[in-house]
Amino acid sequence: MSKFINSPFVQELSKITFRLYDHGWDERNGGNVSYRLTEEEVTPYEDTKKVLKTIPIDFDGKDLAGMYFLVTGTGRYFKNVIDFPERDAGLVRIADDGKSVDLLWGFNDGGRPTSEFPTHLMGHKTRLKMNPDQRVIMHCHPTNLIAMTFTQKLDEREITRILWKMQTESLVVFPEGVGILPWMVPGTTTIGEATAAKLEHFGSVIWPQHGLFASGSSIDEAFGLIETIEKAAQIWSIIQQQGGKIEQTITDKDLSDLAKAFHVTPREGYLDV
Known part of the structure; x- marks a missing residue:
């Protein structure tokens, strides 16, 4: 063998x-x-x-x-x-x-x-209830996303909307949005339980000033989710470096049309249409 x-x-x-x-x-x-x-x-x-x-x-x-x-x-x-x-x-x-x-x-x-293994297990347990194919949990420290948690209000709707509007791909990859915790000490049962609770509603959870906790049915899916979220955060960061003035954007109507075209359902109440 x-x-x-x-x-x-x-x-x-x-x-x-x-x-x-x-x-x-x-x-x-x-x-x-x-x-x-x-x-x-x-x-x-x-x-x-x-x-x-x-x-x-x-x-x-x-x-x-x-x-x-x-x-x-x-x-x-x-x-x-x-x-x-x-x-x-x-x-x-x-x-x-x-x-x-x-x-x-x-x-x-x-x-x-x-x-963080107990937190992983809590996450797997939660996601398996919704998806029997749940396989992977990844935790990492994406630079631009972490930076956003210093300058933006930790509001799930607002940060999700920023990330959705940074690139056409975002809404398609994470239509449920992103979950966010308050800052918490890592490696504890407390952060594990809080993360698992968020994973009932989101495929990924931001740990402010720390990193991202993401789930998926495969290595590629979990990694691809992280890549997409961080790419959107990177684009936002570059826009701020260029002065922050936006001349054109993806509108809420555009996002609604995109969701229909790709057969995904944006989180209820997150689009103003």
């Missing part, structure tokens, strides 16, 4: 973590990714059948018992995952009691899942 390190799942995680770093969105040990795998995807690999150790988690994951997650490690630099995936990532299975995970592969230097 092939070793799990050569699986398409580890390869995907290795590539995307480097791309997140290369975009400047995951400096140092900033950012984390979790990727839900199925039992059918894991069991063909002989080196995932033995429990290497049991790691307690600060979350009641009983509803996710038996699920497998490929997750980045705490304190690990995203630029290194592509070269050392078996050190900087691990495959875990949620234990039956939901209070710990069984490490099946990876973290071969004694590491453990990201400190």
Whole structure:
């Protein structure tokens, strides 16, 4: 049997973590990714059948018992995952009691899942209720989006409208808008619960002065959502650098027509039409 390190799942995680770093969105040990795998995807690999150790988690994951997650490690630099995936990532299975995970592969230097793993699990749990194909949670630090949280009111409707109007693609990719939390201490149950509550309504959640938490049914979908939101924020930032005066824009009527053409439904009350 092939070793799990050569699986398409580890390869995907290795590539995307480097791309997140290369975009400047995951400096140092900033950012984390979790990727839900199925039992059918894991069991063909002989080196995932033995429990290497049991790691307690600060979350009641009983509803996710038996699920497998490929997750980045705490304190690990995203630029290194592509070269050392078996050190900087691990495959875990949620234990039956939901209070710990069984490490099946990876973290071969004694590491453990990201400190944000409970928040990831809360997010997966919430999104799975709405989409059984939910697979990926990504947290990163997109530069221009973070900058917006210093200068704009943390109003979900207003920031969503700004991002929608920065490029035609935005409304199509995230018609539900973006969720926003107040500033909160990361790595806590409190921010995990608040993020999960927002994920009932949005595919992504802004953590002000910190970063973005995004979900998706695949690596590409979650990464593409982040790319699109950050690109819109970058365009807005460039407009401000050019003086902030807008001569023409995408109107609310334009956005309504766009939604009809692409068969998406904008969040109710967000368009003035």
